[in-house]
Amino acid sequence: xxxxxxxxxxxxxxxxxxxxxxxxxxxxxxxxxxxxxxxxxxxxxxxxxxxxxxxxxxxxxxxxxxxxxxxxxxxxxxxxxxxxxxxxxxxxxxxxxxxxxxxxxxxxxxxxxxxxxxxxxxxxxxxxxxxxxxxxxxxxxxxxxxxxxxxxxxxxxxxxxxxxxxxxxxxxxxxxxxxxxxxxxxxxxxxxxxxxxxxxxxxxxxxxxxxxxxxxxxxxxxxxxxxxxxxxxxxxxxxxxxxxxxxxxxxxxxxxxxxxxx
Amino acid sequence: xxxxxxxxxxxxxxxxxxxxxxxxxxxxxxxxxxxxxxxxxxxxxxxxxxxxxxxxxxxxxxxxxxxxxxxxxxxxxxxxxxxxxxxxxxxxxxxxxxxxxxxxxxxxxxxxxxxxxxxxxxxxxxxxxxxxxxxxxxxxxxxxxxxxxxxxxxxxxxxxxxxxxxxxxxxxxxxxxxxxxxxxxxxxxxxxxxxxxxxxxxxxxxxxxxxxxxxxxxxxxxxxxxxxxxxxxxxxxxxxxxxxxxxxxxxx
Numbered sequence: 001x002x003x004x005x006x007x008x009x010x011x012x013x014x015x016x017x018x019x020x021x022x023x024x025x026x027x028x029x030x031x032x033x034x035x036x037x038x039x040x041x042x043x044x045x046x047x048x049x050x051x052x053x054x055x056x057x058x059x060x061x062x063x064x065x066x067x068x069x070x071x072x073x074x075x076x077x078x079x080x081x082x083x084x085x086x087x088x089x090x091x092x093x094x095x096x097x098x099x100x101x102x103x104x105x106x107x108x109x110x111x112x113x114x115x116x117x118x119x120x121x122x123x124x125x126x127x128x129x130x131x132x133x134x135x136x137x138x139x140x141x142x143x144x145x146x147x148x149x150x151x152x153x154x155x156x157x158x159x160x161x162x163x164x165x166x167x168x169x170x171x172x173x174x175x176x177x178x179x180x181x182x183x184x185x186x187x188x189x190x191x192x193x194x195x196x197x198x199x200x201x202x203x204x205x206x207x208x209x210x211x212x213x214x215x216x217x218x219x220x221x222x223x224x225x226x227x228x229x230x231x232x233x234x235x236x237x238x239x240x241x242x243x244x245x246x247x248x249x250x251x252x253x254x255x256x257x258x259x260x261x262x
Numbered sequence: 263x264x265x266x267x268x269x270x271x272x273x274x275x276x277x278x279x280x281x282x283x284x285x286x287x288x289x290x291x292x293x294x295x296x297x298x299x300x301x302x303x304x305x306x307x308x309x310x311x312x313x314x315x316x317x318x319x320x321x322x323x324x325x326x327x328x329x330x331x332x333x334x335x336x337x338x339x340x341x342x343x344x345x346x347x348x349x350x351x352x353x354x355x356x357x358x359x360x361x362x363x364x365x366x367x368x369x370x371x372x373x374x375x376x377x378x379x380x381x382x383x384x385x386x387x388x389x390x391x392x393x394x395x396x397x398x399x400x401x402x403x404x405x406x407x408x409x410x411x412x413x414x415x416x417x418x419x420x421x422x423x424x425x426x427x428x429x430x431x432x433x434x435x436x437x438x439x440x441x442x443x444x445x446x447x448x449x450x451x452x453x454x455x456x457x458x459x460x461x462x463x464x465x466x467x468x469x470x471x472x473x474x475x476x477x478x479x480x481x482x483x484x485x486x487x488x489x490x491x492x493x494x495x496x497x498x499x500x501x502x503x504x505x506x507x508x509x510x511x512x513x514x
Contacts, residue, residue: 151408154425158407194425196405 005107005117006238007040007136009160011152013123015144016173019209019218020231021120022050024140027220027235029081033115036075038106039089040132041122042097048088052216053078061106062090062097071109080221085114095127100134107135116238125159133165140200142171145186150194157197169200171234176205201234202245203227264291266433266451268400268414271359273303274340276311285321289328296332301469302431302450306413307335309359314342319349326353399434406430406444415451426466435459445469446494454496463492468501470494475501 008021018041025037039047042062048054056076059069078084087110090097103119110117121132133139139160143153157168172191179185188202206227212219219228220235233243265276277288296303310325322339329336338356341347347357399417408427412418417434428444430436433451435458442460447469449456454471464486468475473496477485485492491506 151427154408155427158410194423196423 003137004111004115005119005135005137006140007119007121007132007138008140008142009121009129009132009156010123010142010149011125011129011156012143012149015142015149016203016209017123017142018046018050018120019213020140020142020171020173020203021047021118022218023220023228023231024234024238025116025118026051026078026081026084026218027232028116028118028238029078029084030220030232031235031239032082033239034083034113035081035116035118036085036087036110036114038087038110038117038119040103040119040128042089042128043091043094044122045089045091047120048076048086049216050213051078051086051218053086053088054216057088060088060090062093065098065102065106071106080217095122095131098131100131103131104135125156129156129159133160133163136160136165139165139168140171141168141197142173143191143195144174145172145176145180145188145191147186150186150191154195157195168197170195170197171200172202174205175202199245200237201230203230203234264288264295266295266415268416269359271309273306273308273413273415274311274359275308276313277315278311278313281315285315285317286324289325293328296328296334299451300332301447301472302413302415302433304333306411306431307337309338309340309356310336311340312343312346315346316343317341317346317349319353322349322353322355400432405440408444424460432456448494456495458494459491461491462486462489463494463503468494470496470501473499473501 008017008024010017021037025035029035037047037051038061039045041047048057053076059074061074063069064071064074074087076086076088078086107117119132119136122128141153141156141160143149153170160166160168170191172188175188176185180187188199192199204226206219206225208219208223208225209227212223219225220231236243263278265278267274267276275292277292279288308329317339325339326336336355338359339346339350340357340359341350350357399419400412400414401419401421402412403421405422406412406420406424406428408425411429411431412420413431415433417436418430418432419437419439420430421439423440424430424438424442424444424446426443429447430438430444431447431450434448434453435456436446436448438446438460440460441462442458442465444465445467446458446465448458449471450469452471454473456470458468458470464482465477475494492503493506494501494503496502
């Protein structure tokens with residue numbers, strides 16, 4: 001099967017799922033793919049804000065599931081790319097408004113029209129997470145280089161495997177090579193030692209992210225910032241291009257090595 | 263007669279006896295077993311094998327209540343009696359051992375822990391997950407992740423790492439051919455001769471029968487640095503670690 005439905009999840013909150021969804025989705029669209037990003041966080045929606053499309057929401061996915069609109073009416077087109085859409089969620093409902101089977105059905109509809117459906121999972125491992133993972137062909141787990149985030153990623157990877165979903169690929173987000181060198185932050189190798197999962201991207205800590213989220217402009221649209229480059233690389237790996245893993249890893253490895261010989 | 267068996271998805275409790283024996287008698291026998299070994303069962307989920315006995319809905323409710331009082335979930339009841347199976351289904355329990363579905367949607371899957379642990383990846387070479395209903399041991403050849411629990415009345419052998427946040431609970435010995443960072447409880451049905459062996463012994467907590475040992479963080483780090491294979495066992499009512507040594511040999 002073509003891997004069209006990609007779920008972005010993490011277990012822990014605040015590690016960068018929504019930013020990742022917005023940027024990977026936008027980057028795929030900039031590569032000429034037809035993409036929809038779907039907010040899985042019913043009741044705490046954010047993806048529309050990060051995408052800068054908040055004020056264009058009329059209908060949402062819950063309206064569609066409950067029969068108040070057609071799917072096309074709920075889709076919001078992002079004009080910054082040729083074929084990029086947002087399917088927002090409801091802000092006034094909770095996770096039980098949608099069942100996993102309904103998410104599968106929504107995604108089956110979207111599969112007919114889109115190359116990629118990127119789902120932004122809520123934090124946690126309860127209903128919202130299960131909704132987000134149920135239709136997935138591929139799962140991206142976002143983790144930060146710190147112990148509690150890696151622990152939650154480990155839990156989530158175990159659950160995803162038990163659902164028979166996968167392959168799981170890892171995004172290490174907010175890495176600061178200098179802090180890894182000072183051993184304040186887990187290294188890529190430390191994380192692989194625990195998770196033993198394929199890494200699809202390493203995104204460095206980047207000041208541009210905060211401003212871009214607040215402005216509603218994902219960094220991949222105009223940035224040459226380190227995070228923008230890393231997100232574009234992830235998108236290229238998703239469509240099957242062979243892009244070597246970005247510099248932070250090699251840098252930190254080299255510098256760790258140098259640090260030892262000094 | 264009560265027998266506890268391990269199978270791929272968790273624990274199976276076989277309640278057998280003369281057909282005229284009332285169900286309550288068997289439940290009482292089970293209760294004393296649960297009381298004797300709380301550490302083994304707590305937090306788990308089990309299936310009953312009631313054989314040919316005919317059980318009423320009330321019998322089943324009582325069984326669920328008894329288990330719930332011990333923090334155990336009853337998820338399936340096997341029976342050769344059709345009326346009993348109907349009661350089982352009407353209470354929302356499974357009447358067979360295959361998990362209804364591994365999909366996230368499934369309401370009552372066996373154990374929050376055991377199935378996701380033992381039968382974690384059905385697509386990844388299930389044959390490796392080992393003996394379908396072996397009572398002597400459970401062999402798992404993969405990484406055991408945070409939140410996953412392997413529970414078996416016999417021995418547990420893991421070929422792979424046991425991550426922090428994972429738990430192994432065995433009636434017998436525990437052998438980890440890899441790095442043990444989670445919680446290991448050997449002899450959880452009362453056997454104080456049981457041992458825990460690991461190539462890299464960096465556990466969060468080790469328990470053997472009723473004894474427990476929590477390594478200090480600095481101790482874990484130095485153990486990890488030393489990187490020697492170790493065996494934990496009870497000596498003088500305390501858990502002690504013995505490094506594997508070619509010359510000395512931990513076990514004669």
